[in-house]
Amino acid sequence: MSKKKTTFNISKTNNFSEWYSEILNKAEIVDLRYGVKGFVVIRPWGARIIDKMYRIYESALRCTGHEAAIFPAVIPEKNFKRESSHVEGFAPEVFWLDKKQGDERLALRPTSETAFYEMYNLWIRSYRDLPLKIYQRANVFRNETKATRPLIRSREFHWIESHDAFATKKDAEAQVRDDIVMTEEVMHKIFGVPFLPMRRPQWDKFPGAEYTIGSDSILPDGKVIQQPSTHLISQHFVKAFDVKFVNEVEKERTPWLTCYGPCMSRILASVISVHGDDNGLVLPYTIAPVQVVVVPFYGEDSKKVKEMVEKIQKDLFGEHIDVRVDDSDKRSGEKFFYWEMKGVPFRVEVGEKELANGEVTVFIRDSRERVSVKVGDLVESIKNLGAEYDSRLLARADEFFEGKVVECKDKVGVKKALNSGKVVRFAFCSADVEGAECAGFVEKELEARVMGTRADVGEKVVGKCVVCGKKAGVVVYVGKSY
């Protein structure tokens, strides 16, 4: 019996759930033994990926005119109460502190609209103060009653929330579109996580929003997870906080607000799930904590190898490439397996024989190819290989994603497709309140969720609602989710 030699040896395709739990543990991404439901310890390997993701996202936000701020983690109860749908939506999930301020309870933020808007009431006076685009990098807290799942659904998570204010609805809606573009540019193009931009049905929008556009990515088992959402806040919400400004002709107006919330810990879940393989993690070069591991092979002239390893380390470090030398006394097979499992994109093997030809070997994690590279070209080669690496990961993720979305014409087909791990596209009566009953059927009978309608492109609607048979008004996407 031949056994395929892998470091990790769990099939991602056949047993995604076990694969996911095991890789989080083996690669030391998180530790689930902290002892409080829904609160996990993110270990250094996970924390460094998250930190790199934060830096890229923050730099994208700054480039589009956003400024960082740091708001309190605590929000007075009165702020929540100002807007009825918001308090209804979030109240059950709020952790309150035992110490009050006077008679008033203090909430641990589940999201910070009601903290930001309290200040926007003070900061926004005139059209000259607009647009105001402020974000924060923050931990938020929700007392999830559903089963929690590490990085995917936790009671504390680590995100960015951006709260923007504009003079006109047109400007605000342009921002909503820009938020989708940012999700595309950062989460898709850089982190390699494809998604569907979905305008949520009326019954599934953010509590307090006029509308919500979510981005849904797909896990290897076909389950959908919601990634960054962007919301056009309802004017009722804005008025509840009495945010107003004086326009160019001295008239008082209400600004239009948007918010956007990319969650780093959750995007990490997608990054791990989308790119990993049966040997463990595969991480995009751009966000890998270690981009290159150098493994020396000492022969007769260990001094020569040692010197070269030091030179390579220095050269790569000098070009801001995250490099680590594995000089431990482990067997080389063990080292190889370990760093493959951890998802390091490139392993540089430095041995005496090759050095005589002025060469080293580069092992490429995803394709498992080995290439010889001249020592003098190594830095440039790594940069080029890194760019190619990320393109390849992205193309592979896109291909998988496209294969996961299918079209169906009837209930039987939908059910079958959902049960075989697909996301299904079909004609549906309405994404407004009238459609809620059919959505209920999808939820109960098909154990799936109406994700919404495409926010990026218009789709031609033909025929009847697959559920109720009435004239179809929209094309929806439906998937199972955790």
Add this chain to the structure above:
Amino acid sequence: MSKKKTTFNISKTNNFSEWYSEILNKAEIVDLRYGVKGFVVIRPWGARIIDKMYRIYESALRCTGHEAAIFPAVIPEKNFKRESSHVEGFAPEVFWLDKKQGDERLALRPTSETAFYEMYNLWIRSYRDLPLKIYQRANVFRNETKATRPLIRSREFHWIESHDAFATKKDAEAQVRDDIVMTEEVMHKIFGVPFLPMRRPQWDKFPGAEYTIGSDSILPDGKVIQQPSTHLISQHFVKAFDVKFVNEVEKERTPWLTCYGPCMSRILASVISVHGDDNGLVLPYTIAPVQVVVVPFYGEDSKKVKEMVEKIQKDLFGEHIDVRVDDSDKRSGEKFFYWEMKGVPFRVEVGEKELANGEVTVFIRDSRERVSVKVGDLVESIKNLGAEYDSRLLARADEFFEGKVVECKDKVGVKKALNSGKVVRFAFCSADVEGAECAGFVEKELEARVMGTRADVGEKVVGKCVVCGKKAGVVVYVGKSY
């Protein structure tokens, strides 16, 4: 009557308290109107300084072998209860959540030893796991009963906490010394904030520590604020969490733990206070949110000026210098005043006349000098001027600091010195428990605090305790604090 023309016009020397409150507001560092005692909004100008400080501190930690992790903000009550002095020390300050886990209360972390050690119990098995050096960037919460003061004493603050484990006490004590070196290298040398490294008296150590070394910086009014502390954790604490490892000869041993806690929001208070002047903020070049502001002066040929401004912006940005162009329709005087008040180190004035000579004018915030620089040399000049700027700020801060510390021989002298805003050095009976009574006198009668004894140098003890007249055992430093 001649009136000195300033943007801000409050004397830092004569009225520090008002100066501090006003500059936080005017420079938009924090907003105090959030409405919850001890929780402030850190606005973009403050948030960007804090972010730069975090990046520098985190890079220093990584260079010394530390890895980042992200621990939960919530700690189960049982963790606290494991070590009696820790729970006694922190229990009154803890915010508890309303939702329990079974019967157990959940605390919002006031500090995270009891979260980290719970995991160290699992992560540390063998001498091969040591040293273990992990830090996190985190918000922590303490229900301060004393009066709060923005950035100096808040109920939520933003720090780094590093928790290290070693095989021997010797290694751990070396880390404590390394922590002081890091405070010196980062807070003093880079941020320009001088401090006294103080070994705290027994009655003032961290709850659960064998000993604590704090670093005290001095505000312009002579009041002392505690900056990063480092602690050698008591073996009792370590044993309470049952952290142990097997050494090289298979014997079970208890590791030695240290922790270090530089608080970015509080260091920012010192940075602002130490460097600022009567015109507003003065910020070290290295951590200024905007390092160069470019002000164009349009004359007849506005196109030429515009092109040059764009070129300068691009050149500086290309060298990672934070540059902003003030192209607003404000009067130039207004622009000058505004950016000086905000503490931008350099203003580059681009006007037609000078451009004819291929020159621009650089205004230097701290010295208020103006120098002409060839356009082609601007990037290099800014870099050099930036380095000189920070050296100058540091030298000025050191000079002020040294003048603030005086020696006294008797109670009358001490009292007088304290009341004139000095930190006083004098002979004292003991920093062990026997000295607590004399420390009580200092606190009650002199309204000051025994900061401790020098941790960096040995000091010769001569004569009698200034308070009780018994033989002196130590030289202490005493100051008033907020």
